[in-house]
Amino acid sequence: MASRSSNLTHPPVFRGVGRSILLTVPIALWSLLMFTPAFQHAGRNLRIGAVAAILFMTALFFLMMRTGETYRWRRIFFVALGFLFPVGFIASLVAERGTMSIPISRMVSGDTPFCFMVTPSLLVPAAFARTIIFPGSILPTASNPHSIAVMIGLWFAFTLVLGKAWCSYACFFGGIEEGFAAFPKRRRLHKFITRWGSRLRLVPWAILLFVVLGSAVLFEPVYCMWLCPFKTVTEFPAVRNVETAIQFGVFIALFAGLVVALPFLTKKRTQCGFFCPFGAFQSLFNKINLFEIRFDRAKCVDCTLCQTTCPTVALSSESIREGKTLLNCMKCGACVDVCKKDAAVWHLKGTPVAVKPERARLLFLYGAWALATMFGGSILANSVAAMIGFLPWK
Amino acid sequence: MAAFSLSACAGEALVLGLATGPVCLASCGPVVVPWMLVQPNGVRVHSRQLLLFLTARLAGYLAFAAALWLVGSTIPRSWPGRSWLFGSVQLLLAIALVVYAAGFPRRRCALAKPSTDLVQIGEASPPRSSGALALGFLTGINLCPPFLVAGVRAAQLATLSASLLFFLFFFAGTALWFVPFLSLGFVRRTPALVTVARMVAVLLACWYGFSGITNLIERALYG
Amino acid sequence: MRERLQSVLAYTGAGFMLLVAVSVPFVLMPAFTKVVGHAGVHIDAAYSGGTIARTIQRPGYRIVVYQPVQPRLLEQIEPFVQIVFRPADALPARVCDEIDLDGDGRPDVRVAFAVPVDPRTPLRGDVTALNGKYISLANVAGESFSRLMVRTENGIVVRVPLNGNLAHR
Numbered sequence: 095m096a097s098r099s100s101n102l103t104h105p106p107v108f109r110g111v112g113r114s115i116l117l118t119v120p121i122a123l124w125s126l127l128m129f130t131p132a133f134q135h136a137g138r139n140l141r142i143g144a145v146a147a148i149l150f151m152t153a154l155f156f157l158m159m160r161t162g163e164t165y166r167w168r169r170i171f172f173v174a175l176g177f178l179f180p181v182g183f184i185a186s187l188v189a190e191r192g193t194m195s196i197p198i199s200r201m202v203s204g205d206t207p208f209c210f211m212v213t214p215s216l217l218v219p220a221a222f223a224r225t226i227i228f229p230g231s232i233l234p235t236a237s238n239p240h241s242i243a244v245m246i247g248l249w250f251a252f253t254l255v256l257g258k259a260w261c262s263y264a265c266f267f268g269g270i271e272e273g274f275a276a277f278p279k280r281r282r283l284h285k286f287i288t289r290w291g292s293r294l295r296l297v298p299w300a301i302l303l304f305v306v307l308g309s310a311v312l313f314e315p316v317y318c319m320w321l322c323p324f325k326t327v328t329e330f331p332a333v334r335n336v337e338t339a340i341q342f343g344v345f346i347a348l349f350a351g352l353v354v355a356l357p358f359l360t361k362k363r364t365q366c367g368f369f370c371p372f373g374a375f376q377s378l379f380n381k382i383n384l385f386e387i388r389f390d391r392a393k394c395v396d397c398t399l400c401q402t403t404c405p406t407v408a409l410s411s412e413s414i415r416e417g418k419t420l421l422n423c424m425k426c427g428a429c430v431d432v433c434k435k436d437a438a439v440w441h442l443k444g445t446p447v448a449v450k451p452e453r454a455r456l457l458f459l460y461g462a463w464a465l466a467t468m469f470g471g472s473i474l475a476n477s478v479a480a481m482i483g484f485l486p487w488k
Numbered sequence: 489m490a491a492f493s494l495s496a497c498a499g500e501a502l503v504l505g506l507a508t509g510p511v512c513l514a515s516c517g518p519v520v521v522p523w524m525l526v527q528p529n530g531v532r533v534h535s536r537q538l539l540l541f542l543t544a545r546l547a548g549y550l551a552f553a554a555a556l557w558l559v560g561s562t563i564p565r566s567w568p569g570r571s572w573l574f575g576s577v578q579l580l581l582a583i584a585l586v587v588y589a590a591g592f593p594r595r596r597c598a599l600a601k602p603s604t605d606l607v608q609i610g611e612a613s614p615p616r617s618s619g620a621l622a623l624g625f626l627t628g629i630n631l632c633p634p635f636l637v638a639g640v641r642a643a644q645l646a647t648l649s650a651s652l653l654f655f656l657f658f659f660a661g662t663a664l665w666f667v668p669f670l671s672l673g674f675v676r677r678t679p680a681l682v683t684v685a686r687m688v689a690v691l692l693a694c695w696y697g698f699s700g701i702t703n704l705i706e707r708a709l710y711g
Numbered sequence: 712m713r714e715r716l717q718s719v720l721a722y723t724g725a726g727f728m729l730l731v732a733v734s735v736p737f738v739l740m741p742a743f744t745k746v747v748g749h750a751g752v753h754i755d756a757a758y759s760g761g762t763i764a765r766t767i768q769r770p771g772y773r774i775v776v777y778q779p780v781q782p783r784l785l786e787q788i789e790p791f792v793q794i795v796f797r798p799a800d801a802l803p804a805r806v807c808d809e810i811d812l813d814g815d816g817r818p819d820v821r822v823a824f825a826v827p828v829d830p831r832t833p834l835r836g837d838v839t840a841l842n843g844k845y846i847s848l849a850n851v852a853g854e855s856f857s858r859l860m861v862r863t864e865n866g867i868v869v870r871v872p873l874n875g876n877l878a879h880r
Binding site (some may be wrong): 124128197198199200201202203204219220223224225226227228229230231232233234237241242243244246247248250251254255310311312313314332334335384385442443444445446454457458460461464465468 | 714717718720721722724725726728729731732733735736739740743744747748750751752753754755756757758759760782783784785786787853854855856859861862863864865868
Binding site for chain 2 (some may be wrong): 293297300
C-alpha cells in the first residue's frame with residue numbers, strides 16, 4: 095500500500111480561490127452565451143429565470159473547482175433539474191390544453207414532444223422499415239419544437255461526449271430519484287441491495303432486449319406504452335379504454351415504487367440502476383467514451399466505501415480488484431469523492447491511471463457542464479420563469 | 489395434370505411462406521431468442537434445437553390444417569372460439585417460457601457449489617428436447633396472421649393431402665427465415681448473458697400471460 | 712514512445728470532445744437536423760395516416776383522402792383509411808359528404824358531423840359505410856388510431872376502418 099505522503103504520481107490539487115475563479119470563467123462565459131437569446135427576445139420572467147440559471151450553474155462549477163469534489167455539487171444541479179423540469183413542463187401542458195394527458199388528436203397530428211427514452215425502441219423499425227414508431231414530427235414545427243431530429247441530435251451529442259454520464263448530467267428523470275435517495279440520513283434496505291444488487295443490475299438489459307424485440311414486432315414503442323414510470327410527471331395517453339387504464343395504473347405503480355419508495359429506502363437510484371432500459375443502452379457507449387473512473391490498486395485498501403456509496407451498484411469486488419468500474423457506471427463522481435485514500439480517480443483512456451487525474455476530471459467536467467448548462471440550464475430557466483408566473487404579484 | 493396442379497399449389501405455398509415469413513418471425517422470434525440464449529453455445533446444439541422447434545411448429549401447423557380441412561371451413565373472423573384458443577395458447581406459452589427458458593422450477597443438484605448470486609441462474613441450461621418441442625408446437629398453433637392466410641387457401645383445396653402439402657411448403661417458406669437464428673450459437677455464453685436471457689423469458693411470459701388472460705376475460709365478458 | 716503517443720491521442724480526443732460539446736447549439740444541431748430530414752425516414756402510418764391518395768374539391772374546403780394503412784408485422788391496429796377535411800375554419804357548420812375512398816367513381820362512405828365553433832370542444836360524428844369494404848362508426852370521437860374523428864390544426868381528421876380486420880386497439 096503506497097504511502098499517501100508519496101505524491102510522485104498524484105500531486106495534491108491546488109484549490110485556491112483565484113485558480114478556482116479562473117477555471118470557472120469559461121463556464122460563466124458559456125452560460126452568458128447560452129442565455130443571450132433569452133435576454134434579447136424573451137419576457138421578464140424568462141430573463142429572471144436565465145439570470146438564476148447562469149448564477150446557479152456558475153456557482154456550482156466554482157464550488158466543484160474550489161472543493162475538488164464533483165458529486166455533491168453535481169447532485170444539487172441534478173436534483174434541481176429533476177424536480178423543476180416537471181414544474182415547467184406540466185405548467186406548459188396545462189396552459190396549452192388544460193390537462194397532462196395527450197389527446198389522440200395531438201398524436202395524430204404529430205405534436206407529441208419526443209422523449210429520448212424511446213430511442214432504443216425506434217432503432218429496428220427505423221433500420222429495416224425506415225419507419226419511426228413515435229407519434230411525433232421528424233423536423234421541428236411551430237407546434238412541436240421538440241422534434242425527433244432535435245432530441246436525437248441532442249442525445250447523440252451528449253452521448254458522444256459523455257457516454258453514460260448522460261444519466262448524471264442530462265436525464266431529468268434521474269434527478270427525481272436522486273432527490274428521493276438524498277432525503278433520508280441512512281439506508282433501510284441495505285441487505286436487500288447487498289444480496290440482490292448484482293442480479294438486479296442486469297434487469298435493465300433484459301428490459302432493453304424485451305422492449306427492442308417487442309417494439310420491432312408490434313411496431314409500437316413498448317416501453318412508452320407499458321413501462322415508463324415518468325409519464326406520472328410528464329404526459330401520458332388519455333385513458334380511453336381498458337388497455338389505457340391498465341397502462342395508467344402500471345406507470346403510477348412503477349413511479350411510486352421505483353422512483354419514490356425504493357430510492358428513499360435504499361438511497362440508491364433504483365429505477366436507473368435496476369430498471370431503465372435506456373440506461374442499459376447508454377452503458378454501451380461507455381465502451382467507446384474516453385472518460386472513465388479507475389482505481390489505483392496501490393492505494394486501494396478494499397474498504398468498500400465506494401461500493402456502498404455508488405448510487406447504481408456499478409462497482410463490484412471483482413471490478414475494483416481489476417481497477418475498473420462496471421459498464422453501467424454513470425460517472426457521477428460519488429466513489430471518487432468518498433474514497434479516503436484517493437484510490438478512485440478520474441481517468442482519460444489512453445493515459446496512465448492516477449497520473450494527473452485532475453486534468454482528466456477537468457476535461458470531463460468542462461464538456462459535461464457545458465452541455466448541462468445548455469440543456470439542463472435552459473430547462474431550469476424555463477421552470478423558474480413558469481414558477482414566477484404562478485406568483486400572485488408577478 | 490394432377491402433378492402440375494400439385495406442384496403449382498406447392499409453389500404457391502412456398503411463395504406465400506417466403507412472403508409472410510417476416511410476420512412469422514415476428515410472431516415466434518421473441519420466443520426463440522431468449523430460449524436459444526439460455527442453451528449452451530455451439531452451432532451443432534443450436535441446429536438440433538432449432539430443428540426440433542421447427543418440427544414441432546410444423547406439427548402444430550399440420551394438426552390445424554387437418555382440423556380445418558375436416559371441418560370444411562376457414563376460421564371465420566367472428567368465430568368466438570378464436571379468442572378462447574388464442575387466450576389458452578398464450579397462457580400455455582407463458583408457462584412453457586417460464587419452465588423451459590427461464591428455467592423454473594430449477595432442479596437443484598445436491599452437489600451444487602456455493603455460488604455468488606449470478607452463477608446458478610447464469611448457467612446455461614442443458615439442451616432439453618421437451619422445451620424445443622413444447623415451444624415449437626405452441627407457437628405453431630398460435631394462429632399468427634400468415635397462418636390464417638394460409639389456412640384460408642388450404643381449406644379450399646380438394647383433398648386433405650393437398651391441404652397438408654400446402655401447409656408443408658408454406659412452413660418451408662417461413663422456416664427459411666429462422667436460419668439466421670443459428671448465429672446465436674456463436675455468441676459466447678457469459679453468466680450475465682444467460683441471466684439476462686432468463687429475465688427476458690420471464691418478461692415475455694408476463695406479456696403472453698397478460699395477453700392470454702385479457703383475451704379470455706374479454707371473451708367471457710362479451711361472448 | 713507508444714505510451715506517449717497514446718497519451719497524445721487521448722488528449723487530442725478529449726479536446727475534440729470539448730469542441731463537439733461547444734459546437735452543439737451552433738453547428739451540430741442544425742447539421743444533424745438536416746441529415747435526419749434527408750434520411751428518408753417517416754412517421755409510422757398508424758400515427759401519420761399514411762400518404763395522400765387524392766384531393767377532392769368542395770366549395771370552400773377540400774377533402775384529402777389518404778392511401779389505406781395496413782398493420783405491419785404484428786401491429787395491433789385495424790387497417791384504415793384517413794380522410795382530412797381542411798381547413799377546419801372554412802368548413803360549414805354541418806358537414807355531410809359522400810366520399811369515394813378507392814377512386815372507383817362510386818361513393819364508399821358518408822361522413823357527417825357538426826363543426827363546433829370553439830375548436831377545443833370535442834368533436835363527434837358518424838361514418839356510414841356505403842359498401843362492405845368499410846365499417847360504419849356511430850358517434851365516434853377518438854376511440855383508437857383506426858377509428859376516430861378529431862380536430863387538429865390541419866383540419867378534421869377522420870379514420871374509417873376497413874372491413875376484414877383481425878385485431879384492433
